[in-house]
Amino acid sequence: MRPDPVQRINKKALNVWRIxxxxxxxxxxxxxxxxxxxxxxxxxxxxxxxLLLILSSVLTFITIVTIPKIKWLRWRYEITEHExxxxxxxxxxxxxIIPMVRVQHVDTTQGPFLRYYGLATVMIxxxxxxxxxxxxxxxxxxxxRNRISxxxxxADHDV
Amino acid sequence: MMSNRQRLHxxxxxxxxxxxxxxxxxxxxxxxxxxxAGSGLLSTRMFWLIIVTIAFFAVMFIVAVIRWYRFHYSVExxxxxxxxxxxxxxxxxxxQERIQTVNLTETVFHRLFNTVKVEIxxxxxxxxxxxxxxxxNYEEAQYIKxxxxxQKAKHTIDNEExxxxxxxxxxxxxxxxxxxxxxxxxxxxxxxxxxFQLDYMIPTFDLLGILTGFIESNxxxxxxxxxxxxxxxxxxxxxxxxLKNANFTLKKEGNNLYISRGLLEKREIxxxxxxxxxxxxxxxxxxxxxxxxxVYVQSAGYGNDLGESxxxxxxxxxxxxxxxxxxxxxxxxxxxxxxDRNDALVRLPRRSLLLxxxxxxxxxxxxxxxxxxxxxxxxxxxxxVLFALAIAYFSxxxxxxxxxxxxxxxxxxxxxxRTTIICPKYRIQSAHVNQSLFxxxxxxxxxxxxIAGSIGVNTALWGVDEQEGMSFLHWFQAHKTRHTDS
Numbered sequence: 001m002r003p004d005p006v007q008r009i010n011k012k013a014l015n016v017w018r019i020x021x022x023x024x025x026x027x028x029x030x031x032x033x034x035x036x037x038x039x040x041x042x043x044x045x046x047x048x049x050x051l052l053l054i055l056s057s058v059l060t061f062i063t064i065v066t067i068p069k070i071k072w073l074r075w076r077y078e079i080t081e082h083e084x085x086x087x088x089x090x091x092x093x094x095x096x097i098i099p100m101v102r103v104q105h106v107d108t109t110q111g112p113f114l115r116y117y118g119l120a121t122v123m124i125x126x127x128x129x130x131x132x133x134x135x136x137x138x139x140x141x142x143x144x145r146n147r148i149s150x151x152x153x154x155a156d157h158d159v
Numbered sequence: 160m161m162s163n164r165q166r167l168h169x170x171x172x173x174x175x176x177x178x179x180x181x182x183x184x185x186x187x188x189x190x191x192x193x194x195x196a197g198s199g200l201l202s203t204r205m206f207w208l209i210i211v212t213i214a215f216f217a218v219m220f221i222v223a224v225i226r227w228y229r230f231h232y233s234v235e236x237x238x239x240x241x242x243x244x245x246x247x248x249x250x251x252x253x254x255q256e257r258i259q260t261v262n263l264t265e266t267v268f269h270r271l272f273n274t275v276k277v278e279i280x281x282x283x284x285x286x287x288x289x290x291x292x293x294x295x296n297y298e299e300a301q302y303i304k305x306x307x308x309x310q311k312a313k314h315t316i317d318n319e320e321x322x323x324x325x326x327x328x329x330x331x332x333x334x335x336x337x338x339x340x341x342x343x344x345x346x347x348x349x350x351x352x353x354x355f356q357l358d359y360m361i362p363t364f365d366l367l368g369i370l371t372g373f374i375e376s377n378x379x380x381x382x383x384x385x386x387x388x389x390x391x392x393x394x395x396x397x398x399x400x401x402l403k404n405a406n407f408t409l410k411k412e413g414n415n416l417y418i419s420r421g422l423l424e425k426r427e428i429x430x431x432x433x434x435x436x437x438x439x440x441x442x443x444x445x446x447x448x449x450x451x452x453x454v455y456v457q458s459a460g461y462g463n464d465l466g467e468s469x470x471x472x473x474x475x476x477x478x479x480x481x482x483x484x485x486x487x488x489x490x491x492x493x494x495x496x497x498x499d500r501n502d503a504l505v506r507l508p509r510r511s512l513l514l515x516x517x518x519x520x521x522x523x524x525x526x527x528x529x530x531x532x533x534x535x536x537x538x539x540x541x542x543x544v545l546f547a548l549a550i551a552y553f554s555x556x557x558x559x560x561x562x563x564x565x566x567x568x569x570x571x572x573x574x575x576x577r578t579t580i581i582c583p584k585y586r587i588q589s590a591h592v593n594q595s596l597f598x599x600x601x602x603x604x605x606x607x608x609x610i611a612g613s614i615g616v617n618t619a620l621w622g623v624d625e626q627e628g629m630s631f632l633h634w635f636q637a638h639k640t641r642h643t644d645s
Binding site: 085089097101102104110149 | 237238244246247248249250251252253254255256257459585587588589590591592593594595596599609610611612632635636638
């Protein structure tokens with residue numbers, strides 16, 4: 001059985017994901033805050049409020065602390081002469097193989113959060129869709145992009 | 160003469176503004192008309208509407224300018240390089256070999272500026288917004304076109320010697336069968352189920368109660384009308400289906416498959432055989448017992464076409480399937496041998512049966528429990544669970560995949576209808592093996608392949624043994640030193 005791909009993505013990805021996680025977890029607080037207000041004005045079933053509070057806190061903790069860490073620990077990629085190998089995912093572990101022959105084009109993109117930390121995402125497109133390697137440092141991202149671009153052209157292809 | 164980083168001709172700004180105007184003309188006119196009618200020409204509302212519209216277009220103009228400012232392209236020896244994006248910076252390089260065609264188009268406005276629009280088409284995806292250069296100086300465009308047209312992609316060798324025409328037509332009887340067994344009726348039952356669900360979700364409204372009350376008080380009327388309505392709608396759908404597929408003809412000629420069908424609205428499609436990505440054989444739940452299959456072909460488009468899944472033949476007898484495929488598609492897309500044999504395909508491990516039962520059974524159980532709680536005829540919901548378990552069983556039994564001659568990949572799965580996909584390895588754009596938390600403990604995985612032109616078709620197999628999954632990936636990774644496939 002082939003070993004897992006080797007390369008890891010940039011550690012600063014954690015920061016970006018944490019920030020995004022923080023923003024997302026605001027949503028978890030909506031029902032809690034809503035219920036507390038409700039309870040304040042109308043007030044019954046106080047224990048539900050406590051339950052929601054605990055729930056939101058737990059979810060927020062997981063979203064900001066646990067998940068980004070696991071995500072970062074798990075994200076691996078590897079570029080060989082013949083293929084791009086990816087392994088990622090938190091709840092569902094995904095292994096992807098994209099043959100170099102099938103690569104149509106490679107882009108690097110940077111959203112505002114990534115740009116702040118000097119990171120970029122590499123997007124690899126095949127005829128069937130895109131795949132991405134998130135949060136590499138700009139330099140590495142450019143290198144990866146150029147390398148894939150090189151290899152993709154050298155590879156034998158028919159479509 | 161290779162160009163450095165350049166921008167598009169400034170007229171591109173005008174073109175994008177024109178496009179925005181074109182897209183927004185209709186709603187804007189509506190707004191104006193309603194405001195005019197409602198509040199009058201000199202009202203404050205009208206005033207604000209005008210201000211907002213002007214502001215909107217001003218913003219659009221600014222955005223267009225920024226976009227133009229940020230867009231750079233350069234023609235290089237071996238490809239086209241593009242940089243674009245306002246908030247998000249994108250860089251792209253389209254290698255020579257990926258470029259299928261370079262199209263030059265021009266509108267009246269283009270002539271004003273002596274520019275043309277350059278569209279660069281690659282296989283598979285549509286790069287309109289990025290690979291399309293909206294407005295370039297004419298000479299420059301010509302240069303680009305000739306520069307990239309010089310080296311066309313290699314032609315794959317067509318090793319099918321069968322150049323004789325093959326024709327398949329759908330006769331009257333089969334047309335009728337096809338129309339009447341198609342799954343359109345399923346929608347009707349879904350609507351009924353939907354009504355049940357709605358009632359569950361809005362108990363105070365008591366939709367079902369109202370419905371039953373109405374039925375009870377007008378029982379005779381309903382009993383008379385309802386069956387007629389059902390039958391009529393079914394008849395209409397059958398007629399519609401027949402009109403659509405009338406005179407269905409499939410012809411293989413040279414390097415193309417030609418499909419024509421329709422009575423009132425005739426459609427003709429040409430599918431280049433070289434562009435076929437995969438063949439799908441679908442056996443619907445009603446048709447399968449009678450031994451009928453439907454064959455779909457998935458093809459990758461040229462240029463703007465994202466590729467599509469088309470009906471290759473709407474109704475075929477399973478016994479004829481092998482010879483049908485043999486006379487229409489290349490070797491790598493055929494089914495040879497009986498797939499129903501247990502040892503033909505790599506099957507799912509035993510434990511997947513139990514897992515599937517859990518996977519389908521538990522949600523069904525939850526739904527059933529809810530239905531029992533809310534609905535008067537709760538026992539119906541137990542049928543639900545039985546139904547779910549039946550699906551689990553059959554989806555386990557029919558699932559499988561295999562590799563033949565190192566190259567031809569076949570995958571079969573079932574939810575309601577049984578689908579078999581056949582494609583050569585080189586048509587698989589990427590292969591994936593996923594494992595959810597649930598699957599981790601049972602050492603099963605999901606294998607998934609991506610094929611061009613099949614967005615929305617789920618080519619995945621759930622419950623594949625871990626080792627088998629890895630060997631699938633392993634097979635996919637193996638490479639020859641030279642590709643000699645066609």
